[in-house]
Amino acid sequence: MDSLITAAARALAAGDRLGALKRVALRDDAPALALRGIVMAQLGDFARAKALLKSAARAFGPREAVARARCIVAQAEIALVSRDLSWPAKSLELARVTLEAHGDGVNAAHARNLEVRRLLLLGHLDEAERTLTDLDPTSLPPATRAAHALVVAGIAIRRLDTKAARTALLRAGQAAHQVDIPALTAEVESAFLVLNTPAARLIAHGEERPLLLEDVEGLLASETLVVDACRFAVRERGTTVSLATRPVLFALARALAEAWPGDVGRSTLIARAFGGKHVDESHRARLRVEVGRLRAALGTLADVSATKRGFAMKPRRACEVVMLAPPVDEQHAGVLAFLADGEAWSSSALAIALGASPRTVQRALDQLSTTGKVQSFGHGRARRWMTPPVPGFPTILLLPGPLPSD
Numbered sequence: 001m002d003s004l005i006t007a008a009a010r011a012l013a014a015g016d017r018l019g020a021l022k023r024v025a026l027r028d029d030a031p032a033l034a035l036r037g038i039v040m041a042q043l044g045d046f047a048r049a050k051a052l053l054k055s056a057a058r059a060f061g062p063r064e065a066v067a068r069a070r071c072i073v074a075q076a077e078i079a080l081v082s083r084d085l086s087w088p089a090k091s092l093e094l095a096r097v098t099l100e101a102h103g104d105g106v107n108a109a110h111a112r113n114l115e116v117r118r119l120l121l122l123g124h125l126d127e128a129e130r131t132l133t134d135l136d137p138t139s140l141p142p143a144t145r146a147a148h149a150l151v152v153a154g155i156a157i158r159r160l161d162t163k164a165a166r167t168a169l170l171r172a173g174q175a176a177h178q179v180d181i182p183a184l185t186a187e188v189e190s191a192f193l194v195l196n197t198p199a200a201r202l203i204a205h206g207e208e209r210p211l212l213l214e215d216v217e218g219l220l221a222s223e224t225l226v227v228d229a230c231r232f233a234v235r236e237r238g239t240t241v242s243l244a245t246r247p248v249l250f251a252l253a254r255a256l257a258e259a260w261p262g263d264v265g266r267s268t269l270i271a272r273a274f275g276g277k278h279v280d281e282s283h284r285a286r287l288r289v290e291v292g293r294l295r296a297a298l299g300t301l302a303d304v305s306a307t308k309r310g311f312a313m314k315p316r317r318a319c320e321v322v323m324l325a326p327p328v329d330e331q332h333a334g335v336l337a338f339l340a341d342g343e344a345w346s347s348s349a350l351a352i353a354l355g356a357s358p359r360t361v362q363r364a365l366d367q368l369s370t371t372g373k374v375q376s377f378g379h380g381r382a383r384r385w386m387t388p389p390v391p392g393f394p395t396i397l398l399l400p401g402p403l404p405s406d
Helices: 003-013 017-024 030-042 046-059 065-081 089-101 105-122 125-132 142-158 162-179 182-196 213-220 247-259 266-274 281-298 333-339 347-354 358-370
Strands: 200-204 207-211 225-228 233-236 239-242 302-306 310-315 321-325 375-377 384-386
Touching: 003 017, 003 030, 017 030, 030 046, 030 065, 046 065, 065 089, 065 105, 089 105, 105 125, 105 142, 105 347, 125 142, 142 162, 142 182, 162 182, 162 213, 182 213, 200 213, 207 213, 213 321, 225 247, 247 266, 247 281, 247 310, 247 321, 266 281, 266 310, 281 302, 333 347, 333 358, 347 358, 358 375
Parallel strands: 225 321
Antiparallel strands: 200 207, 200 321, 225 233, 233 239, 302 310, 375 384
């Protein structure tokens, strides 16, 4: 490797993107193409970066397997940042194996971090933890240690283990301070904001108050019966009843929890569950059927008893019933939760991450666009959606992935 390539690589490692670019801007050999691709990616020109890295991978000879693998890892990182979730994850795994086989532990660790970040984005927490098991961060350079700690913190946050998350973020901050890369420091600070921003609202006895993530963790670990509007479930310590696929039952449970310890009138329940404006005997009959189904679904957690006015929820073991709601009531909160990271998403990537059909996601984006909550740019396959980060929006509780009691 000649001196210009070495100097450019050192400048890039130190965060001096323009300094690196000046040294290789006019060269078309494979190492220069790769470095230019990485610089363009860091400057935000992902289309140009992908083209340069593909050219670099083709330009490296058959004996340069490590260099080609590094180009694939760089392409995978661009795909992750640009939210291209259809990018073949198997290619990244094969590149990581190649790097490990040739003794490039640092870049192999970076590839593993990217694998885990993708799994984390999709809500596959168990698989993400298994992928991290064999990686020892103590021997890694500071920048890679910071990235590893951010991934560990991300898993802990999604599992509502705030103590482990804070510990990991402190490690990430220390490592980021050592290398003094502004983008890395900003990412650590952004992650800390998740812990210090209200993540939900607690509704109980007719009043509501905001909860931090650690407050939510404590609530779900208590003996309180929680009707969770973030995950559409009813929870008590150690037991979870999911009503995500039964919206009528959840609407009834939510109305009863908000009114606890009082009852809710039949006309109110019919309006909340069925949207009926005029109550007739058929609505009352349907309400009785759905209440019976709710009783059966809740099982040992709670009973739903009839009153003169309507129905009331009675916990069997818990001494209190509360409602856990997002800070912002929004029909398409899941879509906004992903877009709140400030990145540009395609509708197909959102569909993959949410586990929903592309058409469902597109309808949600169109509705959010008409109200000015999201905006798009580009056309056809290149169309992307984004929104500025929403202060206080529950980006953790509304993202996919199991909570501790699931």
